[in-house]
Amino acid sequence: MRFTYECCDCHSVYETNEVFYQCPKCAKDNDGKSFPKGNVIVKLNSEDLKALGSKEHVSMFDFFPYPVPTSEVYPVGGTPLAKPLRLGKKYGLANLSCKLDSALPSGSFKDRASQLIAAQAIAHKQNKIALASTGNAGAAMSCAGAAYGLEIILFVPATAPVNKLMQSVLYGATVVPVKGSYDDAFALSIAYTKKFGGINRNTAYNPMTIEGKKSISIELFEQLGRSVPDVVYVPVGDGCIYAGVYKGFYDLKQAGLIEKIPHIVCAQSKQSNAISRAWKTGDFSN
Template sequence: MKLDNLYIKDDTRNPTLSFKDRASAVGIAKAKELKKDVIVASSTGNAASSISGFAASAGIKNYIFVPKTAPEAKVTQLLVFGSTVFLVDGTYDEAFELCFKAAERFGWYNRSCAINPYLVEGKKTVAFEILEQLNFKVPDYVVMAVGDGCSISGAYKGFVEFYKLGLVDKIPKMIGVQSEKSNPVTRAFNKNTYEFDYIPPTTIADSISVGIPRNGIKALKAVAESGGFMIDVSDEEIIESIRILASNSGIFGEPAGVTGFAGVRKLKKLGLLKKEDIVVTVVTGSGLKDLKTAQ
């Protein structure tokens, strides 16, 4: 069975090649409005390179905290943009805590999605664009990779707003996809709880390699309220999806970037999608950011 209505939303074409540019544009605008001299971020890579590029364009000093295991290409972006980079000898969760404490102590403006309330206003624009590009025909399913949970909850907010404005007649079911080697949101969803138990993440999809999801509750609400669900894919399925997506669409995604697409493939294999369903998945980051995995 083939899917007649599968759409790929390609966010690798944003200024620093990732979905995170939507949030960073708003974050930098607010930093300028609030007359902040320094902006900081913790990230597995994409949010960091995004805020780094936007800060460079606005002339704002920035400090970036990333785990030392972050892909070389992402760290290179940071250095080229002129950021001060702290390679943290630990996980993303530890980098997040260090960034948060430093921002609090020195009064820096914190770009981190789960802390900064404005960034969701940037992320929700993906929903606006999806609806506009489909001539306001609402997809049956929107399938997105989940790490901290900021992106899927941001997209859901956009769909809800258009629904409340009367511009569309329904909200798509939000399907969250995690690597089975980093799946705290899936585990919580399956247990019907808003509490997250910590298991060290080991997935090759660094952008969604999260032990404690900082916006996990919002992600769970987005999935549940829309009538959707969570699903896991293996790292092998993610790697295979890089090649399949690129060779069939010309879109080269990084591991986390194609995790949503890997989820669509799994949903299809499990018979959870009908041939006529309108399905949208978002490719959230360029494969050029992690060439080693693709190789």
């Protein structure tokens, strides 16, 4: 599908066939200490989207900017919906469903983003993908790398628990411990890509991660008889899963397949509540 990039800050639109991460006008002001500027979103071609509105059935692949080759080697998607009747009865929710993305190949929702990053790398004839992670994202990308024969370089804080990294090691990734925080590992992974090439998978930095994560919304639309829920609760860390879920429903609406986007609720742990704190205080610097 044809697409362009739009800056979330200045709204400049970029049309390019090259790998594109951030708006160069806005990103040049980033100092690494405050909320990054210049992140971009993928805007799918409106004519291509409207053409999907006449299809009897759609899949996540119809909405992807890059084609996914031999998807059966890394079968992402098609996860079941559970109907927790007892939980629904307890809270008075007659139509409660839970999407079981633990059934994905690496056991994590992060497989959705990693599938599209692998497709991006293959489309650009790149064999190397770098990223920073403390666990699930690294495992998912390493799983995709093993499936497609891609080299994965994973930068992790040296304090990351070994048991969270073992899955990536078993999949064959090169794991690089970094003295410092996750932010330090993130910065080093970007520097690595700039110097040695390849694709950078870091969530939000590479807009294709959001495009991969939106696949869950496309699936829900079909699983629920070509309709969408009234409310969707999304577990959130830095907000990128939330953005992906929203983007999927947004694209469905742009295609004319749904009339409104569901109410999406961001749910955070008290131990990791950066978005909740920023929302309450108005301070987005941390």
